[in-house]
Amino acid sequence: MKLLFKNIKELIQIRNNEVSFVSGEEMKILPTLKNAFLLVENGLIVDFGLMKDCPKADKNETIDATGKMLLPSWCDSHTHIVYAGNRESEFVDRINGLSYQEIAENGGGILNSAKKLQNTSEEDLYNQSKLRLEEIIQLGTGAVEIKSGYGLTEKAELKMLKVIKRLKKNYPLPIKATFLGAHAVPEEFKNDKNGYLEVLINNIIPKVAEENLADFIDVFCEKGYFSVDDTTRILETGKKYGLQGKIHVNQFNAIGGIQTGVKHNALSVDHLEIMKDDDIEDLKNTKTMPVALPSCSYFLGIPYTPARKMIAAGLPLALATDYNPGSTPSGNMNFVISTACIKMKMTPEEAINAATINGAYAMNLSNKVGSITKGKLANLILTKPINSYGFIPYSFGNHQIEKVFLRGEEIKK
Numbered sequence: 453m454k455l456l457f458k459n460i461k462e463l464i465q466i467r468n469n470e471v472s473f474v475s476g477e478e479m480k481i482l483p484t485l486k487n488a489f490l491l492v493e494n495g496l497i498v499d500f501g502l503m504k505d506c507p508k509a510d511k512n513e514t515i516d517a518t519g520k521m522l523l524p525s526w527c528d529s530h531t532h533i534v535y536a537g538n539r540e541s542e543f544v545d546r547i548n549g550l551s552y553q554e555i556a557e558n559g560g561g562i563l564n565s566a567k568k569l570q571n572t573s574e575e576d577l578y579n580q581s582k583l584r585l586e587e588i589i590q591l592g593t594g595a596v597e598i599k600s601g602y603g604l605t606e607k608a609e610l611k612m613l614k615v616i617k618r619l620k621k622n623y624p625l626p627i628k629a630t631f632l633g634a635h636a637v638p639e640e641f642k643n644d645k646n647g648y649l650e651v652l653i654n655n656i657i658p659k660v661a662e663e664n665l666a667d668f669i670d671v672f673c674e675k676g677y678f679s680v681d682d683t684t685r686i687l688e689t690g691k692k693y694g695l696q697g698k699i700h701v702n703q704f705n706a707i708g709g710i711q712t713g714v715k716h717n718a719l720s721v722d723h724l725e726i727m728k729d730d731d732i733e734d735l736k737n738t739k740t741m742p743v744a745l746p747s748c749s750y751f752l753g754i755p756y757t758p759a760r761k762m763i764a765a766g767l768p769l770a771l772a773t774d775y776n777p778g779s780t781p782s783g784n785m786n787f788v789i790s791t792a793c794i795k796m797k798m799t800p801e802e803a804i805n806a807a808t809i810n811g812a813y814a815m816n817l818s819n820k821v822g823s824i825t826k827g828k829l830a831n832l833i834l835t836k837p838i839n840s841y842g843f844i845p846y847s848f849g850n851h852q853i854e855k856v857f858l859r860g861e862e863i864k865k
């Protein structure tokens with residue numbers, strides 16, 4: 453059960469296990485070893501170092517990585533990959549001039565996906581969703597968070613979370629489940645948002661907790677969706693049931709969601725396309741990870757998270773896909789990293805840190821994934837022969853992955 457990688461041109465993101473995320477200036481540093489080996493045993497990284505110290509091949513399976521790089525798998529800390537059907541007609545509506553908000557107001561958007569999902573069987577939903585999970589694994593993702601939030605009834609939300617539970621059981625990568633019942637106000641509660649909140653707080657959240665179906669809790673804190681007060685109520689209820697917050701904030705408007713997230717000890721605040729100076733200030737010296745979703749900005753044509761400003765203020769930043777049928781029908785972390793470099797002016801070092809170690813933190817998986825560290829899972833990307841790791845974001849729209857490994861096993865195409 454041993455696997456030895458030898459002659460690795462560059463082993464990327466080596467850390468000791470004291471580092472759980474990197475912030476500010478530290479994000480510019482990506483520790484690597486040139487001409488290295490890495491040894492895997494029983495699915496874990498057990499040793500790595502310079503080739504001159506490489507253990508004998510023994511009976512180990514050996515991979516000669518001459519000319520290639522080895523790095524930890526991408527950690528995608530924000531996705532909605534369990535959904536039913538697609539919304540390409542809304543995509544065409546946007547091309548023809550409607551805005552994302554106008555489409556939602558006309559019965560499209562999240563409510564459109566909820567209708568589809570409510571009418572899809574659990575089996576069908578599982579089969580549609582697993583294809584997306586397999587797709588992102590091939591693209592180098594080795595740990596992922598998946599949200600509910602396209603059900604919006606007790607039955608349909610539980611169906612989504614059960615699908616996530618089955619994916620957790622059947623696939624070898626760490627998966628975290630987030631309950632996002634407060635994603636949109638369902639049609640039946642159109643004029644009674646409070647009524648829906650009562651259902652969430654009194655019925656659905658207790659049920660989700662009782663059946664142990666979620667690791668985290670989320671809210672879409674946005675004008676026309678859920679207010680800061682609503683967000684506070686959901687976060688407080690989540691806390692009561694042991695569910696830490698990971699919330700959608702500042703996508704279209706900065707209304708104070710970051711402050712309530714920080715106050716309630718959210719693990720992450722995600723989107724952040726619109727940031728006020730106070731939002732940046734209030735994230736300083738907290739344990740809340742800011743998460744940017746550049747593929748969403750790209751697809752919707754909305755502003756990008758001001759990464760330079762945030763990193764200059766000393767903040768950490770994680771990058772994730774937001775893979776979902778409405779705002780980001782793409783789960784490609786390689787594209788996310790390129791886009792972060794091109795549009796947000798992050799350096800390759802910052803983008804790779806944001807997509808690995810900081811992403812792991814944003815899923816509470818720092819002890820398992822996100823870096824080349826002894827004792828962590830051997831969830832790895834072996835690149836094609838490349839000249840430098842800068843080639844990974846540089847070759848945008850493409851990827852440089854030759855093979856992916858989960859728990860030291862190669863995942864065949």
Ligand code: NIG
Binds near residue numbers: 748
């Ligand atoms: O993260 N902003 C809220 N939720 C999703 C998109 C939902 C949808 O359009 O289906 C997001 O972008």
Ligand code: FE
Binds near residue numbers: 530531774776
């Ligand atoms: Fe999202």
